[in-house]
Amino acid sequence: MLFRHECKKIVCSAAFIVYCVISLLFFFTNYWTDCSDEVSCSGQGLIAVEDHDRIMDGATNSLMGDFASNRYECYPYGFYKAVHLKEKKRVKIRSYLEEITGVSGEEFDKLLKKSDPYFEGFSTKELYEFHDIPVKEGFSYDRFIEIMADVDDIVGGGSIYNPEGLMYSFSLVPMAEEDIKAEQDDFYKEDKITRGLARLFCDYAGICLAILPVFTAAWLTAADKKRRMQELVYSRSISSCRLVFTRYAALLFTMAIPVLAMMILSLIQALVVYKGHSMDMLAFFTLPTIWLLPNLMLTTAVGVLVTEIFSSPVAILSQLAIWFYSVMAGSLELSGGLDRFTLVVRHNTPFGRDVFLAEQGNFIFSRVFWTVISLVLMLLAVAVYSAKRGGRFNGIRLFGKDSLFRRKA
Amino acid sequence: MDNNIVIKKLNKFYGRKQALFDIDLTIEQGMFGLLGRNGAGKTTLMKTIAALHQKKSGEVTVCGVPVGEAAKIRAMIGYLPQDFSMYPNMRTDEALDYLGALSGIPSKERRKRVEEMLKRVNLCEHRNKKVKQLSGGMKRRLGIAQALLHDPKVLIVDEPTAGLDPEERIRFRNLLCETAEERIVILSTHIVGDVESTCEKIAIMDEGRILRCGTVRELLENARGHVYTANIEKQYMAQIKKEYIVTGMVAQAEYTTVTIVSDAEPDLPNAVLIEPDLEGAYMYCLRSNGCSVKGGEE
Amino acid sequence: MASGCLARIVYSDARHNFLPHYLAAAGVLLISPVIFGLAELTAQMSAQPLELMPLLMGIILFTPILAPEQNECILETVRAKKMSRHIVTGMRLLCSFVLLAVLIFALGGYMRYNECDVTVKMCAGALAGAFAVGALGFFCAAVTDNVIVGYMVSLMYVVMNLFLRKELGRFFLMSMTYGIKGCKPVLAVSGAVLIAAAMIYRRLAKNER
Numbered sequence: 001m002l003f004r005h006e007c008k009k010i011v012c013s014a015a016f017i018v019y020c021v022i023s024l025l026f027f028f029t030n031y032w033t034d035c036s037d038e039v040s041c042s043g044q045g046l047i048a049v050e051d052h053d054r055i056m057d058g059a060t061n062s063l064m065g066d067f068a069s070n071r072y073e074c075y076p077y078g079f080y081k082a083v084h085l086k087e088k089k090r091v092k093i094r095s096y097l098e099e100i101t102g103v104s105g106e107e108f109d110k111l112l113k114k115s116d117p118y119f120e121g122f123s124t125k126e127l128y129e130f131h132d133i134p135v136k137e138g139f140s141y142d143r144f145i146e147i148m149a150d151v152d153d154i155v156g157g158g159s160i161y162n163p164e165g166l167m168y169s170f171s172l173v174p175m176a177e178e179d180i181k182a183e184q185d186d187f188y189k190e191d192k193i194t195r196g197l198a199r200l201f202c203d204y205a206g207i208c209l210a211i212l213p214v215f216t217a218a219w220l221t222a223a224d225k226k227r228r229m230q231e232l233v234y235s236r237s238i239s240s241c242r243l244v245f246t247r248y249a250a251l252l253f254t255m256a257i258p259v260l261a262m263m264i265l266s267l268i269q270a271l272v273v274y275k276g277h278s279m280d281m282l283a284f285f286t287l288p289t290i291w292l293l294p295n296l297m298l299t300t301a302v303g304v305l306v307t308e309i310f311s312s313p314v315a316i317l318s319q320l321a322i323w324f325y326s327v328m329a330g331s332l333e334l335s336g337g338l339d340r341f342t343l344v345v346r347h348n349t350p351f352g353r354d355v356f357l358a359e360q361g362n363f364i365f366s367r368v369f370w371t372v373i374s375l376v377l378m379l380l381a382v383a384v385y386s387a388k389r390g391g392r393f394n395g396i397r398l399f400g401k402d403s404l405f406r407r408k409a
Numbered sequence: 410m411d412n413n414i415v416i417k418k419l420n421k422f423y424g425r426k427q428a429l430f431d432i433d434l435t436i437e438q439g440m441f442g443l444l445g446r447n448g449a450g451k452t453t454l455m456k457t458i459a460a461l462h463q464k465k466s467g468e469v470t471v472c473g474v475p476v477g478e479a480a481k482i483r484a485m486i487g488y489l490p491q492d493f494s495m496y497p498n499m500r501t502d503e504a505l506d507y508l509g510a511l512s513g514i515p516s517k518e519r520r521k522r523v524e525e526m527l528k529r530v531n532l533c534e535h536r537n538k539k540v541k542q543l544s545g546g547m548k549r550r551l552g553i554a555q556a557l558l559h560d561p562k563v564l565i566v567d568e569p570t571a572g573l574d575p576e577e578r579i580r581f582r583n584l585l586c587e588t589a590e591e592r593i594v595i596l597s598t599h600i601v602g603d604v605e606s607t608c609e610k611i612a613i614m615d616e617g618r619i620l621r622c623g624t625v626r627e628l629l630e631n632a633r634g635h636v637y638t639a640n641i642e643k644q645y646m647a648q649i650k651k652e653y654i655v656t657g658m659v660a661q662a663e664y665t666t667v668t669i670v671s672d673a674e675p676d677l678p679n680a681v682l683i684e685p686d687l688e689g690a691y692m693y694c695l696r697s698n699g700c701s702v703k704g705g706e707e
Numbered sequence: 708m709a710s711g712c713l714a715r716i717v718y719s720d721a722r723h724n725f726l727p728h729y730l731a732a733a734g735v736l737l738i739s740p741v742i743f744g745l746a747e748l749t750a751q752m753s754a755q756p757l758e759l760m761p762l763l764m765g766i767i768l769f770t771p772i773l774a775p776e777q778n779e780c781i782l783e784t785v786r787a788k789k790m791s792r793h794i795v796t797g798m799r800l801l802c803s804f805v806l807l808a809v810l811i812f813a814l815g816g817y818m819r820y821n822e823c824d825v826t827v828k829m830c831a832g833a834l835a836g837a838f839a840v841g842a843l844g845f846f847c848a849a850v851t852d853n854v855i856v857g858y859m860v861s862l863m864y865v866v867m868n869l870f871l872r873k874e875l876g877r878f879f880l881m882s883m884t885y886g887i888k889g890c891k892p893v894l895a896v897s898g899a900v901l902i903a904a905a906m907i908y909r910r911l912a913k914n915e916r
Contacts, residue, residue: 001516002510002511005506005507005510014851014853015856015859018847018851018856018859022860026863026867026870029867029871033874071747076742077742077743079742079755079756079759080748080752080755081743082747082748083744120747120749120824124822125822207866207870211862211866212859212863215858215859219853219855226777227495228492229494229495229496231461232488232493232494232495232555233511235461235483235488236483236508236513237480237484237512237559238510238513239480313771313854313858316855316858320862327869390460390463391461391462391463
């Protein structure tokens with residue numbers, strides 16, 4: 001059977017063996033060590049609360065400092081980036097600050113002078129910090145959110161003023177005793193331990209599965225060319241659709257094996273650590289399948305399609321860019337803040353059941369969305385393979401004699 | 410049902426470069442040789458027949474099926490590419506089984522066919538060897554086995570004997586002739602000896618055109634009266650090579666016996682007209698069609 | 708004569724085999740200002756882009772060094788030539804190293820120009836990290852004869868560094884970002900050891916001389 005042959009080919013390849021080793025290494029150094037003892041909620045530290053006054057106060061003081069320094073803190077790709085605004089945009093920010101504080105004109109200038117400048121490193125640039133700028137009494141939170149959304153737009157997005165992240169930037173408070181107890185209770189009673197642990201497992205495994213499979217997929221796709229077997233395979237009677245999808249299925253099946261092994265190991269670990277507690281025995285298999293399969297499918301599909309069109313290094317670079325954006329852009333929120341188009345879903349805690357359930361709609365949407373996208377990419381891969389097979393297309397070379405968008409004879 | 414390959418006014422381009430010019434050809438059951446030098450367009454023509462290349466214009470039908478219907482064409486064609494290679498870590502029988510699966514042969518029948526093919530190409534005792542452990546000749550035999558696996562109506566083999574030792578080459582030719590009893594076999598080569606000993610009908614190609622198509626006998630007939638032999642003193646050899654197409658040279662102690670292809674009787678004192686061999690006939694065909702022929706010239 | 712041959716080999720390699728990689732590494736340098744803010748940063752904040760981006764450059768420049776001969780036929784042909792494979796590989800490594808150093812110091816210089824707290828020592832530290840991870844990719848590609856495995860292991864090592872700190876000890880690649888001392892010399896030595904190990908392996912297993 002072709003499927004069996006393809007699986008055997010993959011399993012015997014160096015790329016697959018390294019995939020298994022790295023996945024397991026990642027699993028043991030992250031999830032396994034985190035969960036080797038009973039997890040405790042007390043270590044979770046701060047919690048984001050939707051305290052409107054706290055958010056408005058914190059954000060206003062921060063924006064005031066940024067305005068005075070003309071240096072706005074942004075994290076468009078998860079890394080710090082300072083944005084400096086031109087006069088026209090500064091005027092707009094000033095008008096917003098005047099609206100929020102209820103102070104304008106010379107009074108506002110006086111407010112700005114309340115802070116003494118300070119310097120960072122070698123820089124000669126004057127920087128300012130504010131802590132006690134008050135928000136106008138009775139200022140509407142809805143209007144405040146509108147302003148913050150516009151400020152985020154003005155500075156180019158990804159700033160700490162993004163309405164979705166305001167809570168995480170300006171309203172973090174230490175967890176109260178009762179909150180800790182409630183989280184702990186949820187973990188044992190509602191989540192039956194394994195559901196919470198499965199979420200943490202998926203958080204780690206999701207990071208891996210959004211990048212690692214691309215290597216194996218790129219290797220398998222390029223294997224025919226490397227072995228100079230393309231024409232031999234092209235001339236067989238099998239349909240392009242069947243061949244491409246059989247190979248895709250074989251990639252998914254083989255690469256799911258180490259993930260399954262990790263699920264089983266996690267369950268065994270949980271059974272040992274939480275001996276005597278009642279557990280949901282299936283949670284380690286159901287949730288990770290829904291959570292991780294789209295990651296595996298998409299990464300593999302990108303690997304197959306881009307290798308078919310360009311080459312394997314381009315496929316690796318493409319997926320690296322997707323991974324980098326997906327993981328790093330969301331790095332501010334290790335749990336929560338789930339978008340409908342998030343590929344790498346983060347939930348770096350076995351607790352936080354409520355946060356997770358609150359975003360269940362987005363979660364399901366994102367999983368279905370990426371599954372559909374993966375299948376669409378694979379259909380494209382079939383079309384490309386078919387065109388190459390019939391001599392209508394020979395792939396695109398980025399460099400060299402017959403490079404970019406020129407067909408190679 | 411039509412059992413021939415019919416090609417009418419076939420043109421093929423690589424970008425702006427034309428690779429095939431108005432090819433007209435009919436190939437019937439049996440061995441058919443495509444002879445031509447490297448770059449003559451043999452591989453392009455065969456790949457177009459095998460639906461691996463797109464044609465620009467013209468008509469190509471294989472046993473009545475137009476090449477546009479790639480799926481049907483692939484089911485009836487067996488193809489052995491010029492540089493046949495397989496996944497090196499697969500076992501010989503496993504490689505055949507894999508390619509059989511790609512040809513859509515059901516598993517029960519596939520096992521039977523793999524067995525038959527291994528026997529037919531004498532690879533039974535090497536069935537457990539990995540592909541990378543096979544010798545050049547064995548690999549070619551594996552190549553022909555994989556091409557015949559699904560019992561195709563048409564077998565296309567591209568320069569299959571290049572790099573084989575004489576014994577393996579004879580063995581391979583015989584194998585091809587046996588298979589040609591029940592199907593069309595197209596053999597492309599630049600080695601005249603391969604065609605001479607196996608094919609009844611041949612076509613000579615050059616620069617994307619068919620120069621001549623017919624039986625070996627017709628080709629030889631065409632060259633009759635144009636092939637000579639002469640004994641030449643060594644100091645005149647350079648001049649002879651410049652003036653004539655030299656297809657053979659046997660060095661003796663004081664002179665060299667040369668075989669010459671020439672339109673008119675050569676101006677040599679001891680030149681003798683001889684019966685042309687296929688090599689001579691091929692060279693004459695190239696020359697008479699205005700191709701630049703450098704036979705013997707250094 | 709020998710130096711002429713060597714110069715020709717280096718030119719051909721750079722022109723035909725490695726130009727895309729050199730351009731890609733330079734491309735990483737060029738996209739740095741898009742991803743990071745590279746102005747008015749403190750020493751610790753400067754360390755983040757200065758450590759992370761060169762890692763990608765190191766992988767791109769060192770991992771594919773043996774790729775042109777991944778095809779057995781090409782390997783057989785070039786191995787039969789008089790010029791030692793080690794010299795050719797050594798020249799490629801040297802070119803990659805020099806280019807890596809130039810790119811890192813260019814990045815550091817640019818940041819310094821933009822009033823970031825960057826020192827020569829920090830650039831050297833970044834070079835050590837990038838060299839080590841590049842050498843890891845080179846080693847894996849040399850041993851498995853598979854460039855993809857080289858990219859895979861080196862990239863995943865970088866990914867692991869984003870999530871693990873303590874576990875990697877002295878082999879942690881982003882030590883300057885977190886103010887950990889003593890990692891860079893270990894990384895530089897590890898890089899050199901990996902390259903030597905790869906060359907020895909090729910000599911013993913592939914009979915490359």
